[in-house]
Amino acid sequence: MKRALVWFRCDQRLHDNEALVDALNIADEIIPLYVFDERVFFGKTSFGFPKTDIHRQKFIIESIGDLRINLKKIGGNLVVRTGHPEEIIPELCRKYKANWVYCNRERTSEEVHVQDQLEANLWTIGVEMRYDRGKMLYHTADLPFPITQSPDLFSTYRKEVEKIIAVRKPLEVPTSIKLVENLNFGEIPNLSVNEMNFKRGDIGKLRGGETSGLSELNYYLHDSKLVSNYKNTRNQMLGRDYSSKFSPFLSQGNLSPKKIYQELKLFEDEVESNESTYHLFFELLWRDFFRLIAKKHGSKIFKQGGLKNKTINGYSEDMSLFNIWKEARTGIPLVDANMNELNQTGFMSNRGRQITASFLIYEMKMNWLIGAEYFESQLIDYDPCSNYGNWQYIAGIGTDPKQGRKMNLIFQGQKYDPEARYIKFWVPELSEVPAGMLINPNKYSSNDFLNYGVMLGKDYPSPMLELNKV
Numbered sequence: 001m002k003r004a005l006v007w008f009r010c011d012q013r014l015h016d017n018e019a020l021v022d023a024l025n026i027a028d029e030i031i032p033l034y035v036f037d038e039r040v041f042f043g044k045t046s047f048g049f050p051k052t053d054i055h056r057q058k059f060i061i062e063s064i065g066d067l068r069i070n071l072k073k074i075g076g077n078l079v080v081r082t083g084h085p086e087e088i089i090p091e092l093c094r095k096y097k098a099n100w101v102y103c104n105r106e107r108t109s110e111e112v113h114v115q116d117q118l119e120a121n122l123w124t125i126g127v128e129m130r131y132d133r134g135k136m137l138y139h140t141a142d143l144p145f146p147i148t149q150s151p152d153l154f155s156t157y158r159k160e161v162e163k164i165i166a167v168r169k170p171l172e173v174p175t176s177i178k179l180v181e182n183l184n185f186g187e188i189p190n191l192s193v194n195e196m197n198f199k200r201g202d203i204g205k206l207r208g209g210e211t212s213g214l215s216e217l218n219y220y221l222h223d224s225k226l227v228s229n230y231k232n233t234r235n236q237m238l239g240r241d242y243s244s245k246f247s248p249f250l251s252q253g254n255l256s257p258k259k260i261y262q263e264l265k266l267f268e269d270e271v272e273s274n275e276s277t278y279h280l281f282f283e284l285l286w287r288d289f290f291r292l293i294a295k296k297h298g299s300k301i302f303k304q305g306g307l308k309n310k311t312i313n314g315y316s317e318d319m320s321l322f323n324i325w326k327e328a329r330t331g332i333p334l335v336d337a338n339m340n341e342l343n344q345t346g347f348m349s350n351r352g353r354q355i356t357a358s359f360l361i362y363e364m365k366m367n368w369l370i371g372a373e374y375f376e377s378q379l380i381d382y383d384p385c386s387n388y389g390n391w392q393y394i395a396g397i398g399t400d401p402k403q404g405r406k407m408n409l410i411f412q413g414q415k416y417d418p419e420a421r422y423i424k425f426w427v428p429e430l431s432e433v434p435a436g437m438l439i440n441p442n443k444y445s446s447n448d449f450l451n452y453g454v455m456l457g458k459d460y461p462s463p464m465l466e467l468n469k470v
């Protein structure tokens, strides 16, 4: 009997799962496994935030539950453990006499450290580790350049790949699985409902898992046809429909980017192909790009000086100051609304992420890494490459040729929330205040706010600083 252990990581799906398909092709029996790595699931970031806070914990738990159900549908099941994969996997291999471990390879430092350690431990017991791919639209082997030569500029990268390389077809869902006998499947950790903090907003209703991911894909493309207008709506902030919301499913691997591409092409063939449908593909290219950057530059993506190794002087690491941003107490309604959304749902729009990051870096003059770590802690779609890549881009130490992306928040408010609908949704105590006052709060006095029933300092904080005062 040939046996393979399939270690599910951020590829929590049956469709287009190369590691699963390869293991099924070679082995007679398999052990499908997911490990809740306690360092990641319960650990702390370097600035002391939970590494995986409640929103993403919930999403992952749902996703693993769904994976187990889907595996059962084809005759399998999922073994679940909590601890260190590099210790648990060799133990299971020894106990059940597995010949191989299959997994989709990760590329960022902490994940690579674990897989290297695992590989070394497996060598000592004669088990072979085999790596597959599953994160990107393109296979690195298909790219017209080696990773070490991949462009640092997105526009160059895009031009070199988009017209030249074909996206491969996603792999089919396996039809059956034969499990190794007498497996002890183990329990999926449970979160008490009381701990949950999903109060508002449609995004809080998203459930983790492949089933939900495929249904969201179908909704955004085929059912609602919202993708036809994506380019015009993607910069909005309020609600479910302005952007795809594929990111949490991509980050846990509930959706394969190749599957999204396949459905997008189908939509273009059957319904319409326009600037918006192209733009969704364009954004998926950004995601691939940041992953390549992470592969090329290694741990520099997590370093304060960034890819450019730049020395940044004069930034603050005062955590009491940081907490004002984190807890949505800046007195700048556009920032606080976004931070409220993040804290209450684990999601924030791309526009909101740019606005809050710019405010922290350029107006509050804080170390960007603290903000990036806080996003890591909170986001349901946290992805190391996209998160740190985008923070560096805004901080001007990453892939952006400009010196950084300082945003004029008054302009941002006027353009993207002119009626302050988003602000009023997420900061309801300001719902009676006219939009103009909320977008440019520095221009108005306490008495002006009092006229609309808001006592600054009591009902809502006074602005912590004057916007755009450099």
Ligand SMILES: Cc1cc2nc3c(=O)[nH]c(=O)nc-3n(C[C@H](O)[C@H](O)[C@H](O)COP(=O)(O)OP(=O)(O)OC[C@H]3O[C@@H](n4cnc5c(N)ncnc54)[C@H](O)[C@@H]3O)c2cc1C
Pocket (backbone or CB within 6 Å): 234, 243, 244, 245, 246, 247, 248, 250, 251, 280, 283, 284, 286, 287, 290, 348, 349, 350, 351, 353, 354, 357, 375, 379, 381, 382, 383, 384, 386, 387, 388, 390, 391, 394
């Ligand atoms: C400071 C900051 C931190 C970020 N952190 C993350 C993160 O941890 N995880 C994450 O997935 N995205 C991150 N992003 C990128 C982007 O904000 C989200 O991917 C997007 O908002 C997710 O919503 P959506 O799926 O509806 O996106 P859509 O607009 O519908 O885009 C479709 C897909 O394209 C990809 N995409 C879109 N914009 C970007 C981008 N700027 N960079 C990389 N990929 C992109 C995502 O996979 C997304 O799901 C960050 C952006 C900023 C500015």
